[in-house]
Amino acid sequence: MSDEKQPSTGAARPTGKRQLSGAATTSTESYTDKRVVRVEDKKEESAGGSVASFPSEVVSEVKKVVWPTGKEMVQYVLVTFAFLIVLTALVWGVDTLTGLGVEAVLAP
Numbered sequence: 001m002s003d004e005k006q007p008s009t010g011a012a013r014p015t016g017k018r019q020l021s022g023a024a025t026t027s028t029e030s031y032t033d034k035r036v037v038r039v040e041d042k043k044e045e046s047a048g049g050s051v052a053s054f055p056s057e058v059v060s061e062v063k064k065v066v067w068p069t070g071k072e073m074v075q076y077v078l079v080t081f082a083f084l085i086v087l088t089a090l091v092w093g094v095d096t097l098t099g100l101g102v103e104a105v106l107a108p
Helices: 015-021 028-034 054-064 070-106
Strands: none
């Protein structure tokens, strides 16, 4: 349906259609006035520094790490082992049931 055939309800129209019908509220001049102009960045450390600076960067990053306490590590290990035991039991159960099903189907 074209813009001319649609009834005018007086309601605001979507932005995309405003641009098509020429009723856009933002002119090119006001858009270019509001556009942010990038200022040349100061010389900062680039992401890919030299090989010689790599060890010092690693040390500074390792200092920022929040290391878990001994109690937290024990909890993490126990949760991991419990999850592995449950998952192993689940896989064993599915394997056993599937094997029994295949034997029942193939056995004469």
